[in-house]
Amino acid sequence: MKKGICLLLALGVSVSASGCGDRMPVRYEKLLEFASAYQSGDAVTQKALLQENHPWNKVLDAQGKTDATVEETIYQKAFECLRDTDIVVREPERRSDEQYSVTVTAKDLDGAIGRSMAEAIAAEVETGEGQFKDVASWLGDGIADAAKGEAKELTVLVQKDGKDYYLDTAANEPFFNAVTGGFTDYLNTSMTVCNGTEDGITDIMYIAAKGDYLIGMVEVMEQEYDVTGYSDEEKEELLAIGVSDFQGLDGVTSHAEFADGKLCIRVGVDFNTVDSYTLSKLGLISGSMMGSYLSLEQTVSGFRDAGQTCEAMEWGQ
Numbered sequence: 001m002k003k004g005i006c007l008l009l010a011l012g013v014s015v016s017a018s019g020c021g022d023r024m025p026v027r028y029e030k031l032l033e034f035a036s037a038y039q040s041g042d043a044v045t046q047k048a049l050l051q052e053n054h055p056w057n058k059v060l061d062a063q064g065k066t067d068a069t070v071e072e073t074i075y076q077k078a079f080e081c082l083r084d085t086d087i088v089v090r091e092p093e094r095r096s097d098e099q100y101s102v103t104v105t106a107k108d109l110d111g112a113i114g115r116s117m118a119e120a121i122a123a124e125v126e127t128g129e130g131q132f133k134d135v136a137s138w139l140g141d142g143i144a145d146a147a148k149g150e151a152k153e154l155t156v157l158v159q160k161d162g163k164d165y166y167l168d169t170a171a172n173e174p175f176f177n178a179v180t181g182g183f184t185d186y187l188n189t190s191m192t193v194c195n196g197t198e199d200g201i202t203d204i205m206y207i208a209a210k211g212d213y214l215i216g217m218v219e220v221m222e223q224e225y226d227v228t229g230y231s232d233e234e235k236e237e238l239l240a241i242g243v244s245d246f247q248g249l250d251g252v253t254s255h256a257e258f259a260d261g262k263l264c265i266r267v268g269v270d271f272n273t274v275d276s277y278t279l280s281k282l283g284l285i286s287g288s289m290m291g292s293y294l295s296l297e298q299t300v301s302g303f304r305d306a307g308q309t310c311e312a313m314e315w316g317q
Helices: 002-010 026-040 043-048 057-062 070-084 109-127 135-145 173-179 183-188 232-246 276-282 296-305
Strands: 086-089 099-105 152-161 164-167 189-198 201-210 213-224 252-259 262-270 309-313
Touching: 026 043, 026 070, 026 086, 026 099, 026 152, 026 164, 043 057, 057 070, 070 109, 070 135, 099 173, 109 135, 109 183, 109 213, 109 252, 109 262, 135 189, 152 173, 173 183, 183 189, 183 201, 189 296, 201 296, 213 296, 232 252, 232 262, 262 276, 296 309
Parallel strands: none
Antiparallel strands: 086 099, 099 152, 152 164, 189 201, 189 309, 201 213, 213 262, 252 262
C-alpha cells in the first residue's frame, strides 16, 4: 500500500513527502531552478525568482527585443555570454537550511571590459577619433573577449514571502557579482563631459564611471599656437615639453600635436591601474576621494566649483 501511495505522488498528487523518500527542500530546488534558468537563458524563470528592485532585471527585460536600444543590445550580448557560467550547488545538510553553498565559475567580464576600455583610452589619446567616447563599442568588445575566471565559493540565501520564493537582492549581491563576472557594476555605466576655458586654453574632459566609481578619463586641452617658421625639430621639442608632465606615469597615456593653428594635448587616465601618487600629480585626488575610490559625484562637483560645466552623455540611446 505504501509503495502505491508513493507511485501516486510520482504521478503528481501533492501531499506531504513524509514517508516517501528524501525530497529536497523547496528553497534548494528553487535555487537549482534559478541556476538552470541562468545557464539555459530562460529570462522569464530568472525574473520570477528575483525581487522587483533587482538590477539584473534590466538585463532580463532586454532579452528578446528586436527593437533594442544600444544599451539593451549590450545587455543581450552579456546575457548570452554568461550562459557559459558554471554553477554548482551543494546539497543542504539540513532540511531547514535557507542558505546554500555554491561554486561559481564565470567569464571575467569586469576584467575584460577594463582592458577594452584601456585600449579605447589609448587609441583616442593617440588619434582623437572618439574610441573612448564610444562606450558601447568598448563594452561590447570586452564582453566578446572575456574568458573564464577563477572559481568562487559563495553562499546564496533563498527567502520566502507568502507562497513565493526569491533570491534576496542585498543578501546575495556577492553571488550575483560572481555569476555575472562583475557585469552588474556596468549596469549604470555613464559618460560625463566637462568643459572649461582658462588663460586661452580650452579644456574638455570625458569621464567614464560605473555608478559613482570613476573608471576612465580622456582630457583634451587646446590653445592657439602659431608655429610658422619653426623647424620640425623645434616643433618636436615643443610637443615633448607639452606632454613631459604625463610621461612615465602608470595608467596614464598622452599625446601632443599641432593642428589647425592650435597645440592639442590629449591625456588618458585608466583609474583601474593608476596609483595615488599619479592622481595627486594630476590634481585629481583633492576634493574627489570618497573612501577608497574616486567618486564621480564629488569629482564633477569639484570641476563645477572651478567654473566648468558638466553634463552626462546619453550613450545608450
